[in-house]
Ligand SMILES: [Zn+2]
């Protein structure tokens with residue numbers, strides 16, 4: 001079967017053996033997989049030594065073709081899924097730092113999302129696999145995992161679904177696909193959401209979703225841009241006593257601003273990857289159309305994955321979905 005691999009810094013579609021089900025879990029025929037910003041970061045920064053361990057693609061939609069499970073999933077189910085789950089037992093899990101858990105980091109789909117078939121294990125079926133509802137396009141439900149990441153960031157900022165967030169405002173810096181769905185999800189939490197980007201194409205696109213920029217002081221700033229300068233913009237617009245959510249890697253480390261943080265009593269909080277609870281909320285938001293992700297994706301074939309990556313890097317498209 002076809003599967004994408006990183007060889008000598010290039011993404012190539014290779015012929016590999018189809019995964020086999022030799023323990024509890026399922027084999028899924030992949031219909032499509034979203035291209036994540038983290039895939040691009042991996043491609044850009046991979047050293048020849050770690051290339052073989054790099055897995056590209058984790059925002060999968062597909063159909064269960066073989067299954068051995070204690071869960072309710074069955075052969076023929078069409079599902080969307082993400083790739084990591086925690087152990088719920090270790091010291092990281094105990095403090096809710098699920099994405100730092102060893103099991104979380106090790107768990108993955110086999111061989112990778114940009115493949116004709118993948119294998120998931122029993123814990124994936126328990127924690128990260130969801131049935132696809134009839135009212136969504138595959139490329140929309142493929143947002144299950146990235147939206148779950150976003151929801152973790154919003155919850156790390158202290159917003160909950162039970163609290164009245166209507167007086168609170170947040171600014172999202174960087175209006176790529178993650179930035180835009182962060183603004184969309186903030187609205188679903190009842191927060192007044194605004195967006196900032198130096199790229200006019202992106203700010204115009206965001207306007208269609210009701211996300212605009214206003215010069216103001218904000219309770220919370222979400223940094224989703226890969227730019228090292230985002231921290232300066234964040235410090236300009238965060239209100240004293242407010243929060244900055246670090247939600248992206250940057251090209252060059254931008255330093256630590258002790259006196260801003262101290263005298264202005266700012267909270268700087270990072271959010272990395274989703275927890276199991278975030279998947280549940282993400283699934284609810286997508287199924288009930290509480291976030292609008294329609295018309296955000298460009299569809300490519302698996303053979304055109306290298307082109308999709310190029311187009312994403314140069315900002316020609318917003319979000320790529322690879323149809324397999
Ligand atoms: Zn992702």
Ligand SMILES: [Zn+2]
Pocket residue numbers: 086087088089090091092093101102103104
């Ligand atoms: Zn753990």
